[in-house]
Amino acid sequence: MVSKERIKDPKEGLENFGKDIVKQLEKIQNPDMSLPVRNLSNIYFDDKSKLIMLGDKVSHRTYLNVAHTRKFMQTVMVASGCKKLIQQGVTTSIRDLFYNMKHTIPKYNEETFETQEESDPLIEDIEASLNTLRENLHLHAEQKGSLVGPITIREPSFDTENDCTKMGASGYGIPSICEPETVQFRDCKAEFVLIVEKDAIWQRLNEDRFWKKHNCLVMTGKGQPDRGTRRMINRLHNELKLPIYVCADADVWGFYIYSVIKQGSINLSFVSDRLGTPQAKYLGLTTQDVAKFSIPKNVTIKLNEGDKKRAQELLNYVWFKKKDWENEIKHMLQVGYKLELEALSSKDIRFITEKYLPQKIKEEDFLP
Amino acid sequence: MVSKERIKDPKEGLENFGKDIVKQLEKIQNPDMSLPVRNLSNIYFDDKSKLIMLGDKVSHRTYLNVAHTRKFMQTVMVASGCKKLIQQGVTTSIRDLFYNMKHTIPKYNEETFETQEESDPLIEDIEASLNTLRENLHLHAEQKGSLVGPITIREPSFDTENDCTKMGASGYGIPSICEPETVQFRDCKAEFVLIVEKDAIWQRLNEDRFWKKHNCLVMTGKGQPDRGTRRMINRLHNELKLPIYVCADADVWGFYIYSVIKQGSINLSFVSDRLGTPQAKYLGLTTQDVAKFSIPKNVTIKLNEGDKKRAQELLNYVWFKKKDWENEIKHMLQVGYKLELEALSSKDIRFITEKYLPQKIKEEDFLP
DSSP, X not given: OOOSSOOXXXXXXXXXXXXXXXXXXXXXXXXXXXXXXXXXXXXXXETTTTEXXXXXXXXXXXXXXXXHHHHHHHHHHHHHHXXXXXXXXXXXXXXXXXXXXXXXXXXXXXXXXSSHHHHHHHHHHHHHHHTOOGGGGTEEOOOOOEEXXXXXXXXXXXXXXXXXXXXXXXXXXXXXXXXXXXXXXXXXXOSEEEEESOHHHHHHHHHTTHHHHTTEEEEEOSSSOOHHHXXXXXXXXXXXXXXXXXXXXBSXXXXXXXXXXXXXXXXXXXXXXXXXXXXXXXXXXXXXXXXXXXXXGGGSEEOOHHHHHHHHHXXXXXXXXXXXXXXXXXXXXXXXXXXXXXXXXXXXXXXXXXXXXXXXXXXXXXXX | OOOSSOOSXXXXXXXXXXXXXXXXXXXXXXXXXXXXXXXXXXXXXXXXXXXXXXXXXXXXXXXXXXXXXXXXXXXXXXXXXXXXXXXXXXXXXXXXXXXXXXXXXXXXXXXXXXXXXXXXHHHHHHHHHHTOOGGGGTEEOXXXXXXXXXXXXXXXXXXXXXXXXXXXXXXXXXXXXXXTTTOEEEOOOOSOEEXXXXXXHHHHHHHTTHHHHTTOEEEEOSSSOOHHHHHHHHHHHHHHOOOEEEEOOBSHHHHHHHHHHHHOOSXXXXXXXXXXXXXXXXXXXXXXXXXXXXXXXXXXXXXXXXXXXHHHHHHHSGGGOSHHHHHHHHHHHHHTEEBOXXXXXXXXXXXXXXXIHHHHHHTTOOBO
């Protein structure tokens, strides 16, 4: 069942998944499904694509193994639920799917699912084994990201076309499902994409019309970007050849956000090629910027034990093993502080718009 | 300094606040500022307006009281920071303002502010004592709410005008600052406003074009609505005379969300008239709907001790002392369960769009 090629038609994939089980039953075999192992033991950093990728290890889930029976049934239910969504032409949230599947099994006083924690990982199992995306199974999460700048976005299923320079204070809300069938690009005049970690900074840049002066798109995922926002970044780079610059806090969390945008994540390694953008560059903030931009020391924040431990972990990830990143992380540990983007406001509310970002971009002062 | 009338010009209010202190200094008096007390001891439910209102109690903050000195200085800094924002014609986030004010006091190794927890309540102090809104002091929070439906919204400061039926999957992002100067209504054809607690339900209703079939606006605050969303609800009702229906989970948190939309909150009682909408009605979900709509019992969730305690608290709030609400809360305690809106999906993904909401609205089956 584990597919190496991305399947074209998820409905067909789901049907084959079901047929495979029926076939085994007809042969009076113990029904068995193979699923890719999705943890640190089965991922690797692919040096060619520069992405975190899923390895070949598979695990088996069999019906007549009491430790697997419940999960086996639940996995089949998730697959069947997704097939229904595709057939009905509706999308829904992963929470909604859980409620839709939850019921008491007739004659037994047992629930199909107790909590959503049971169903969410099974959705990822189905995604990984079918080599498809949750979005193609008609499942979405909460809408989160925003975008502003010179591009027009068409959404055929809503029959809308929006010029993203004309969406007001909140900008264009990046849909949770951001696939080529549902979100299409028109008339992009931007020369690059700037991604900022926080909504407050995004609002500052929108108010100052940074996107107009620098002819770019400005996006935010409001913290760790959701899948829709990461897919949008990936597509803006791949389809429109736009350079991607990421601007996050100078702390382990900000660096991690960048790393997920760039090479994907361990948990979702099976979709790194869709969600990761290895060509992304880190514009800042760094602890080295404190000296470079004469940022007052009193707006820095002392590292705590968690920060120090996590910094060591980052140093051990193969994708952070680059001279400039090692320098920055070691510098952070040496000076013993971190700082947030808002710290730049201690110089002037518009310092980030008028000095910091333009200078960084002009001098191409990026981390790889 | 405590103003009973809402001030017209917040800049003037801030200047008078400063002049008052200077005057006291010139008279060689101990500088003193009076601030409204903002807690349960100084709020009341106003039976005429049906809003939670701030009482008359004031506290004094004096400079030559060592317990007050630091806070006195900080309050003056917040007032001065806001005046600068208004003068520069920029808005910023409350976090940004904190960083902008944070610095080491020359000659003393002491910080003006240690954490944002020190500055946020002082912003509310200034708001309450000037009887203005944070938004008028040019401060915003993170953008949160969404809206879809037949209304056009003009934002003069961004020179944009958007037909909210044509914004795609994410709809119109309700700005954090939603005052008549920045957000203006044009061509509203809607007959009512439906507010749903959760984004997932909002997405369901948008995908099903509920707003088109029922000629209404559909909004969500994604959990507890932010101030921008509450202000939008208040203005849609007061300026356009639209009925407001609220749809939340059948649990103490959902009921509380409704209560905040309707009569304001204790903490922000000084702006209840701007943020509260006493004419709002509660459409559902209720625990009594389980029988009414034959919702399977297995999608209900058992009440925990926290739920039971909070339900008792709700029963004690004067604004929940209405027969129908007492019945519902007591019914919840009696059956011992709560349920989320997604529970309706156990019947059918589109049950909420096609059956539940239309029937509730048609039969005007609301709680007060």
